[in-house]
Amino acid sequence: MAKVLMKGCEAIGEAAIRAGCRNFFGYPITPQTEVPEYLAKRFPEVGGIFVQAESEVAAINMLYGGAGVGKRVLTTSSSPGISLMAEGVSYIAACHLPIVLVNIVRAGPGLGGILPAQSDYLQATKGHGHGDYKLLVLAPSSVQEAVDLIYEAFDLADQYLTPVMVMGDGMIGQMMEPVEFPEMRDLGSLPSKSWAATGARGRKPNIINSLYLKEEACNANSWKLKEKYDEIVKKEKRSEAYACDDGELDVLMVAYGTMARICKTAADEVRREDKKKIGVFRPISLWPYPYEALAAEARKAKRILVVEMSTGQMVEDVQLAVLGSKPIDFYGETGGVVPSPDDVAAKLRE
Amino acid sequence: MKKIFGYPESLTPSHTHYCPGCTHGTIHRLVAESLDELGVRERTVGIAPVGCSVLAYNYFNCDMFEAAHGRAPAVATGAKRCRPDLVLFTYQGDGDLASIGTAEIIHAANRGEKITVIFVNNAIYGMTGGQMAPTTMPGQVTTTCPFGRNTEHEGHPIRVVEMINTLETPAFLARVSSHTPLHVIEAKKAIREAFRLQVEGVCFSMVEVLSICPTNWGLTTAESNKWLEETMMPYYPLGVLKRPAVDRAPDPMAIALPEGV
Numbered sequence: 001m002a003k004v005l006m007k008g009c010e011a012i013g014e015a016a017i018r019a020g021c022r023n024f025f026g027y028p029i030t031p032q033t034e035v036p037e038y039l040a041k042r043f044p045e046v047g048g049i050f051v052q053a054e055s056e057v058a059a060i061n062m063l064y065g066g067a068g069v070g071k072r073v074l075t076t077s078s079s080p081g082i083s084l085m086a087e088g089v090s091y092i093a094a095c096h097l098p099i100v101l102v103n104i105v106r107a108g109p110g111l112g113g114i115l116p117a118q119s120d121y122l123q124a125t126k127g128h129g130h131g132d133y134k135l136l137v138l139a140p141s142s143v144q145e146a147v148d149l150i151y152e153a154f155d156l157a158d159q160y161l162t163p164v165m166v167m168g169d170g171m172i173g174q175m176m177e178p179v180e181f182p183e184m185r186d187l188g189s190l191p192s193k194s195w196a197a198t199g200a201r202g203r204k205p206n207i208i209n210s211l212y213l214k215e216e217a218c219n220a221n222s223w224k225l226k227e228k229y230d231e232i233v234k235k236e237k238r239s240e241a242y243a244c245d246d247g248e249l250d251v252l253m254v255a256y257g258t259m260a261r262i263c264k265t266a267a268d269e270v271r272r273e274d275k276k277k278i279g280v281f282r283p284i285s286l287w288p289y290p291y292e293a294l295a296a297e298a299r300k301a302k303r304i305l306v307v308e309m310s311t312g313q314m315v316e317d318v319q320l321a322v323l324g325s326k327p328i329d330f331y332g333e334t335g336g337v338v339p340s341p342d343d344v345a346a347k348l349r350e
Numbered sequence: 351m352k353k354i355f356g357y358p359e360s361l362t363p364s365h366t367h368y369c370p371g372c373t374h375g376t377i378h379r380l381v382a383e384s385l386d387e388l389g390v391r392e393r394t395v396g397i398a399p400v401g402c403s404v405l406a407y408n409y410f411n412c413d414m415f416e417a418a419h420g421r422a423p424a425v426a427t428g429a430k431r432c433r434p435d436l437v438l439f440t441y442q443g444d445g446d447l448a449s450i451g452t453a454e455i456i457h458a459a460n461r462g463e464k465i466t467v468i469f470v471n472n473a474i475y476g477m478t479g480g481q482m483a484p485t486t487m488p489g490q491v492t493t494t495c496p497f498g499r500n501t502e503h504e505g506h507p508i509r510v511v512e513m514i515n516t517l518e519t520p521a522f523l524a525r526v527s528s529h530t531p532l533h534v535i536e537a538k539k540a541i542r543e544a545f546r547l548q549v550e551g552v553c554f555s556m557v558e559v560l561s562i563c564p565t566n567w568g569l570t571t572a573e574s575n576k577w578l579e580e581t582m583m584p585y586y587p588l589g590v591l592k593r594p595a596v597d598r599a600p601d602p603m604a605i606a607l608p609e610g611v
Contacts, residue, residue: 023432049431053424054457061421061454065428068415069395069436073428091418197413197429199393199436207407209416 003178008143009034011179015150020185021072022048025062030114031170032104035076056081060088067097068208070196072154076102079120090129094210098157102166104173107336115336116170121313125287132222134229136164137286139256143177151182158191171258239290244279244297252301253280254318266344294321308332358382360391362411371564371571373528384542394437397422401443402476420451423458426465439466445475448484448510459554462519466544467556472563480566484508487581511558515591522547522555523591529575553594
């Protein structure tokens with residue numbers, strides 16, 4: 001299929017359609033509103049249903065209903081909206097339901113700003129809503145990768161019966177790049193869902209529920225979730241090592257999403273001009289975090305520089321990966337300030 | 351021999367956890383009878399709320415969800431939009447629907463979701479032990495308005511179906527009561543009609559059912575019935591508030607009395 005030039009948010013909407021999603025529930029918030037706008041217009045052509053909810057709280061509960069009756073469902077939002085969805089996502093995770101949600105991160109906390117940031121890392125990877133649950137979090141660094149990860153996210157959600165978050169930032173959502181779309185999924189080929197609440201015809205009722213008044217049962221559900229998360233940790237870690245294959249590195253940068261892309265440019269520049277060996281490690285799955293892969297690259301480096309569009313939310317995970325074996329520095333800007341390759345190169349030269 | 355009365359198929363044969371004197375059991379039965387008579391049990395999905403009827407998913411013999419507090423109309427919206435062939439109902443109390451879930455019910459009604467909402471109003475939070483609800487009557491004593499609801503401080507009780515009646519979107523809106531056999535017969539008619547309109551794909555339908563709560567009102571059942579009649583009914587008038595024009599014969603099963611009665 002030929003490449004098309006598309007804005008990130010619109011490409012995300014089209015990728016969801018390709019993945020077999022025909023139901024979107026969401027609420028406008030900058031900088032991701034082009035997703036609902038795109039789907040509102042595009043869905044009628046493919047028999048999809050678009051509902052503009054009254055709030056993010058309602059939107060995520062609509063996903064709960066849609067996932068519970070066995071359909072592939074999507075919502076997209078941005079940071080303050082994702083906070084509002086925490087309640088519903090906790091219920092969805094507890095009920096073992098598959099959904100895909102996209103966070104096109106904007107600057108926070110509070111109302112923050114509408115420009116790109118990476119300040120929702122801890123929320124996404126460590127604790128969104130209440131209770132013992134996890135989100136599988138994937139972070140694209142290009143529009144093409146956003147398309148590919150959205151397409152895959154629906155399969156992962158169905159495979160593990162769990163919410164999957166694709167976390168981009170305002171840059172991924174707003175920039176235009178050439179993309180190639182995967183094939184349109186045949187809706188008849190999607191996994192069947194015998195647990196779904198689709199009417200108790202010739203069977204006992206299916207109940208979608210997260211209430212366990214007996215402590216043993218509540219305990220058992222949390223451990224059932226944990227077992228699933230352990231399997232995800234085993235099988236779904238993803239990362240990329242860039243320019244890490246020529247012996248000892250002067251600096252290994254660790255960055256994800258848009259920031260990783262900027263770091264690659266900076267690494268190329270410093271390698272070329274300063275003859276220093278600079279590599280970039282890019283986690284693609286933010287949870288599960290690719291600790292072992294990072295540790296393997298870190299062994300080659302004299303020092304590590306973590307670069308984020310936040311005040312350093314991922315640093316703890318890098319520390320856990322290298323366990324004190326290498327010095328770790330951090331460079332970050334947030335609030336919508338996006339470090340340029342020159343800014344990052346200057347830090348590499350310090 | 352012809353069977354003229356039996357246990358509804360749409361109820362599971364279980365003992366409920368409801369308090370003595372509570373009318374939730376009666377209202378469950380009216381919903382179940384309506385599903386049975388319309389022949390839709392096997393394509394019905396119910397949404398249980400948070401509150402006294404939180405365990406309703408154990409009592410209805412159809413597919414069920416348990417929703418977060420107040421969110422049942424949003425859950426029902428998602429399910430119905432994804433599967434328009436299903437019959438969706440929510441079963442909610444006054445804390446769930448009229449307080450924390452106000453936005454969800456108003457907007458589901460305004461979008462004209464083809465769902466049926468059973469709203470049980472007993473003027474108090476039951477499950478958490480008798481706190482003030484948006485529908486608590488002026489002067490009524492609860493654990494969080496121990497000196498009686500002061501309208502200067504807590505505002506006036508919300509008449510939910512009247513509020514929804516201000517929306518332009520076509521709907522079936524009714525308020526009934528569950529405190530006497532005669533009222534129960536009228537309640538059944540309204541609930542059945544609400545489901546029938548959904549099954550026919552006509553409109554959003556909602557029935558508010560006035561209910562007693564002897565436990566948290568601190569009254570006997572007889573005293574509770576009297577209090578409901580004297581205090582609640584004048585403020586929450588019974589009747590059909592809105593009915594869409596439907597070109598069809600009257601429902602032959604609307605009064606579900608057995609033959610010979």
